[in-house]
Amino acid sequence: MIRTKIIATGACVPEQVITNEDLSKIVDTSDEWITTRTGIKERHISKGENTSVLAIGTAKMVMERAKVAPEDVDLVIVASVTPDYGTPTLGCMIQKELGLVNAVAFDVVAACSGFMFAMSVADKYIKTGVYRNAIIIGAETLSKIINWEDRATCVLFGDGSGGAFVEASEEGGILAEELGSKGELWEILTEGHINCANAFNDLKIEDDPEYFVHMDGRSVFKFATKTVVKSVANVLEKVGLTKEDINYVVPHQANSRIIDVVADKLDMDRDKFYMNMDRYGNTSSASVPMALNEMNEKGMIKRGDKILLTGFGGGMTWGTMLIEW
Ligand code: COA
Secondary structure, eight states: OOEEEEEEEEEEOOSOEEEHHHHTTTSSOOHHHHHHHHOOOEEEOOSSOOHHHHHHHHHHHHHHHHTOOGGGOOEEEEEOSSOSOSSSOHHHHHHHHHTOTTOEEEEEOOGGGHHHHHHHHHHHHHHTTSOSEEEEEEEEEGGGGSOTTOHHHHTTBOEEEEEEEEEEESSSEEEEEEEEEOGGGGGGEEOOOOOOOOTTSSOOGGGOGGGSOEEOHHHHHHHHHHHHHHHHHHHHHHHTOOGGGOSEEEEOOSOHHHHHHHHHHHTOOGGGBOOOHHHHOBOGGGHHHHHHHHHHHTTOOOTTOEEEEEEEETTTEEEEEEEEO
């Protein structure tokens, strides 16, 4: 049976590091508040690098690690809510920069669940034999859509990119998945609204207050804990596995308290949940592949390991994927 297997991982972040202490100089907050509420200590913030720079850096790294030639790449899918442009897509920008002349490239939008959505799309093409391989990237420059005067949101997010090179394989790969969306809750987490300013009305693009991230933190917390727990249980049930069969969970790195609740409700060993939000904050679609890459670089993952990737985000959306390494 043909499955979609991760062959290589990579990541790329801006150099500039902003600590909780740095943030306390621009808004009324403290290291103590941010650390106890979220587990975040610092994050990488763009000095001007846009999302394409991070996405291209990651794509280059995964290609080098997978030892694949540019003309042999079939598909590029980027998940992002903060692309450089409405068009071209980040996928097309990667294609040009890396000379992927035979690839088809496009982006998907599913906020912090984006990496799982992009992997799922690639999986369908690969399983059906349409394409043999793909570069899958999650990339964000959230710093450009954050209101830096809103302490309730500006302390949570960071910039970064992570990704993987996947290809058709007879062993391992994606074993099961669940994607979901609950549009009725979309208003609890929004960003990037573009109003209808034109030459024949009084609206002004720059006057749109909804351009920046807006979040009802408590509702998102409730949604996240409930949804991730159910989704992980559903995916395990699909393949007839139990939590004891799982080596690691790579959750969306939004908040360590959400992960504590999820681990508790699933009655799973907290040590199986990988976390690096202390150094990167919430990087939306980049968070799961960045964490997976870090584990891979540390040599934590061995052949045959079963790993759950799981995320939730704006939409509202969620995605859980069980992979065998
Ligand atoms: N520093 C200091 N105080 C802050 C603050 C900050 N950065 N942000 C908010 N506060 C204050 C609030 O103003 C409020 O003060 P008040 O009681 O005087 O009104 C108080 O802290 C409590 O605020 P509240 O929003 O109720 O805090 P909370 O315990 O719900 O924690 C979050 C806030 C955002 C950390 C929490 O709701 C959360 O983690 N939600 C999920 C967010 C998430 O995961 N988003 C990403 C989705 S992909």
